[in-house]
Amino acid sequence: MRAKAKPEAEAVTAEMTGAEVLIHSLKKENVEVLFGYPGGAVLPIYDALYRSPIKHILSKHEQGSIHAAEGYARVSGKPGVVIATSGPGATNLVTGITDAMMDSLPLVIFTGQVASTVIGTDAFQEADIMGITAPITKHNYQVRDVQDLPRIIKEAFHIATTGRPGPVLVDIPKDVANKTISPDYDSTIHLPGYQPTFSPNILQIKKLADAVGQAKKPVILAGAGILHANAGKELLTFTEKHKIPVVNTLLGLGSYPGQHPLFLGMGGMHGTYTANMALYECDLLISIGARFDDRLTGNLAHFAKNAVVAHIDVDPAEIGKNVPTQIPIVSDAREALRKLVDVDSETPDTEDWRNQLTENSKNYPLWKKTNTDEFLPQQVVELVHEYTKGDAIITTDVGQHQMWAAQYYAFTDANRWVTSGGLGTMGFGFPAAVGAQLAFPDQTVVALTGDGGFQMTLQELSTLQELNLPVKVVIMNNHTLGMVRQWQEAFYEERYSHSLLPVQPDFVKLGEAYGIKSYKVETQEEARVVFEEAFSHRDPVLIDCRVSGKENVYPMIAPGKGLHQMIGVKP
Amino acid sequence: MKRIVTATVINQSGVLNRITGLMTKRQFNIESITVGHTETEGVSKMTFVVNVDGDGKIEQLIKQLNKQIDVLKVSDITDQAIVVRELALIKVISNAQIRSEISGIIEPFRASIIDVSRESITVQVTGDSEKIEAIIDLLRPYGIKEMVRTGITAFPRGSQKSVTDIKQYSILN
Numbered sequence: 001m002r003a004k005a006k007p008e009a010e011a012v013t014a015e016m017t018g019a020e021v022l023i024h025s026l027k028k029e030n031v032e033v034l035f036g037y038p039g040g041a042v043l044p045i046y047d048a049l050y051r052s053p054i055k056h057i058l059s060k061h062e063q064g065s066i067h068a069a070e071g072y073a074r075v076s077g078k079p080g081v082v083i084a085t086s087g088p089g090a091t092n093l094v095t096g097i098t099d100a101m102m103d104s105l106p107l108v109i110f111t112g113q114v115a116s117t118v119i120g121t122d123a124f125q126e127a128d129i130m131g132i133t134a135p136i137t138k139h140n141y142q143v144r145d146v147q148d149l150p151r152i153i154k155e156a157f158h159i160a161t162t163g164r165p166g167p168v169l170v171d172i173p174k175d176v177a178n179k180t181i182s183p184d185y186d187s188t189i190h191l192p193g194y195q196p197t198f199s200p201n202i203l204q205i206k207k208l209a210d211a212v213g214q215a216k217k218p219v220i221l222a223g224a225g226i227l228h229a230n231a232g233k234e235l236l237t238f239t240e241k242h243k244i245p246v247v248n249t250l251l252g253l254g255s256y257p258g259q260h261p262l263f264l265g266m267g268g269m270h271g272t273y274t275a276n277m278a279l280y281e282c283d284l285l286i287s288i289g290a291r292f293d294d295r296l297t298g299n300l301a302h303f304a305k306n307a308v309v310a311h312i313d314v315d316p317a318e319i320g321k322n323v324p325t326q327i328p329i330v331s332d333a334r335e336a337l338r339k340l341v342d343v344d345s346e347t348p349d350t351e352d353w354r355n356q357l358t359e360n361s362k363n364y365p366l367w368k369k370t371n372t373d374e375f376l377p378q379q380v381v382e383l384v385h386e387y388t389k390g391d392a393i394i395t396t397d398v399g400q401h402q403m404w405a406a407q408y409y410a411f412t413d414a415n416r417w418v419t420s421g422g423l424g425t426m427g428f429g430f431p432a433a434v435g436a437q438l439a440f441p442d443q444t445v446v447a448l449t450g451d452g453g454f455q456m457t458l459q460e461l462s463t464l465q466e467l468n469l470p471v472k473v474v475i476m477n478n479h480t481l482g483m484v485r486q487w488q489e490a491f492y493e494e495r496y497s498h499s500l501l502p503v504q505p506d507f508v509k510l511g512e513a514y515g516i517k518s519y520k521v522e523t524q525e526e527a528r529v530v531f532e533e534a535f536s537h538r539d540p541v542l543i544d545c546r547v548s549g550k551e552n553v554y555p556m557i558a559p560g561k562g563l564h565q566m567i568g569v570k571p
Numbered sequence: 572m573k574r575i576v577t578a579t580v581i582n583q584s585g586v587l588n589r590i591t592g593l594m595t596k597r598q599f600n601i602e603s604i605t606v607g608h609t610e611t612e613g614v615s616k617m618t619f620v621v622n623v624d625g626d627g628k629i630e631q632l633i634k635q636l637n638k639q640i641d642v643l644k645v646s647d648i649t650d651q652a653i654v655v656r657e658l659a660l661i662k663v664i665s666n667a668q669i670r671s672e673i674s675g676i677i678e679p680f681r682a683s684i685i686d687v688s689r690e691s692i693t694v695q696v697t698g699d700s701e702k703i704e705a706i707i708d709l710l711r712p713y714g715i716k717e718m719v720r721t722g723i724t725a726f727p728r729g730s731q732k733s734v735t736d737i738k739q740y741s742i743l744n
């Protein structure tokens with residue numbers, strides 16, 4: 001098989017091709033797995049890969065590669081590394097790059113490019129990927145001189161993983177990959193324009209500590225920044241010290257224990273009544289690693305309007321962007337929380353406030369239909385929770401099922417929740433599960449997807465089959481583009497324009513075609529039997545859960561409304 | 572309101588694209604941009620004139636520019652003591668008779684005639700934008716055949732003594 005394979009180039013001073021330099025640099029960055037797809041412009045790179053021990057996962061579409069890399073990065077905290085060929089290979093990555101940019105996921109993406117001599121001539125499979133990805137990357141490079149490659153790769157990993165993480169793309173013309181040099185791996189990073197702030201200004205910390213001491217109705221909004229900074233423990237310490245309730249953003253779920261008495265649930269469009277009213281009524285709002293997305297704030301005119309707003313974020317551009325901020329703190333979340341815990345400060349008396357919130361939680365809990373024989377989508381999430389003991393890595397696609405997963409899984413640990421928040425990318429969930437499973441081969445990974453979104457990237461079933469990855473694919477099949485249908489019901493007088501999916505493939509046969517054990521379940525009882533079996537072994541499984549197609553996600557804040565104007569808070 | 576913003580950037584290919592792209596994406600209205608080398612090799616300076624409404628918006632612009640990896644420094648120099656210059660080339664219809672009349676008009680502006688043909692002359696003028704507007708107004712009655720303006724370039728004066736109220740967009744205010 002590996003006939004004629006050259007012994008791996010170990011001696012750093014030896015002559016190497018650009019492609020070999022790339023592979024060698026990836027090893028130096030401790031890259032364990034690459035997500036990619038070959039093609040003409042990356043043939044030299046794939047040839048170098050042939051002789052390398054780095055694991056390469058061949059997806060079935062470049063979008064599958066990049067979402068897998070995102071899933072890998074999200075749960076492991078390590079950068080996801082992607083390779084694609086020039087032109088169509090590179091443009092197939094665009095959705096994933098944008099998704100990673102919006103959700104601050106560290107990715108390093110290598111694209112092939114046509115030879116430097118023909119760039120700009122509309123050569124075969126040429127695309128201006130530098131121009132295309134300028135607005136959707138944290139930074140991008142085109143390697144003009146192969147001698148720059150070791151430095152550029154170092155910089156790319158550094159930029160992707162520090163400060164506010166994000167995707168960095170490195171475009172490598174084919175002739176650059178082929179060129180032989182004596183590489184200089186000692187060249188150092190030189191980024192005078194990139195010095196992310198890590199530690200907070202202590203005066204600002206004191207100001208915030210004072211504000212905490214004086215607050216009567218404080219609340220913390222904890223976003224994904226807590227997860228990126230690995231600050232969950234510090235958040236817990238700080239909130240318990242001062243008895244401050246916590247709301248999570250969609251992406252922040254898992255950064256605070258879901259069962260904790262100070263936890264109010266997720267805020268925003270489909271958040272809990274208690275969380276949203278807390279954000280609405282608070283007198284001190286401390287946002288940490290969250291960016292006040294419109295799906296979280298609702299109409300800004302009503303958002304935390306009586307509150308002093310403190311915002312801790314590693315990206316200064318997020319502070320004051322959407323919500324006027326009285327106490328800005330540019331910092332890594334963990335650093336700021338450590339300082340906040342250390343600094344002398346009074347503990348506010350929040351007892352009345354917490355009682356009020358507990359009362360809200362009692363009166364307005366999440367609800368779903370009772371007294372019905374229908375198999376409800378919410379029950380699927382509850383069953384998954386039960387059979388995974390609340391301990392699985394859950395990836396979702398986008399739509400109603402995503403919101404039910406967020407509402408009902410009750411995440412207790414960090415980095416076990418993988419969802420597309422900022423971009424809301426259908427087709428994300430299943431390939432993301434592939435990447436998450438590769439990061440943690442021994443853990444249970446469940447891809448909760450919709451019948452619509454699953455069909456956008458289902459070709460990755462082939463990847464499951466090939467690697468025998470034990471991902472459990474749970475399709476919450478409501479025979480509709482549920483979230484679209486819900487909006488058409490609510491705002492377009494039930495004109496279900498192109499949102500019903502009465503005709504579907506036979507998902508069981510489809511799974512079986514890929515050699516994957518597949519089941520259809522139509523009731524809770526059937527689901528119990530199948531889940532019991534499916535979660536007892538380490539093989540991939542596909543479960544087509546036929547759930548009621550008429551459920552809506554509640555509570556809800558209609559577009560343009562404030563957090564206090566939720567509908568569907570009661571049955 | 573009109574603001575003058577300068578950005579010192581590393582002279583990488585693509586940096587101009589990134590910067591103009593972000594301005595478009597975030598809906599900033601650019602009135603003019605100039606770019607050129609500085610005293611440091613590999614470092615260029617851009618001067619933008621942007622139209623923004625409100626301090627929040629200009630603060631966002633500055634922060635977004637600062638976020639770019641190749642951007643070294645961004646300043647809103649509008650309220651500082653600055654030297655501002657723009658160059659304009661104005662081709663005015665004129666025959667031999669009125670050529671001297673035009674010379675008289677442009678003289679106080681320290682503008683010069685840099686090209687002459689049978690039916691036109693080309694005037695070169697440098698100065699701040701008001702000065703250039705003023706000379707254009709005076710030349711317009713003669714018929715302007717063609718005109719180009721570079722947009723302004725600017726930097727702070729050597730001494731800032733006269734300035735009392737420099738806007739700071741530090742997040743540590």
Ligand SMILES: Cc1ncc(C[n+]2csc(CCOP(=O)(O)OP(=O)(O)O)c2C)c(N)n1
Pocket residue numbers: 397398399400401402424425426427449450451452453454476478480481482483484
């Ligand atoms: C790529 C993409 N296209 C379109 C949309 C718009 N959209 C949001 S949710 C949704 C319906 C998703 O249907 P399904 O996957 O079945 O999930 P459900 O809402 O039924 O749970 C659509 C079409 C999107 N988010 N992403």
Ligand SMILES: [Mg+2]
Pocket residue numbers: 399450451452476477478479480481482
């Ligand atoms: Mg559906």
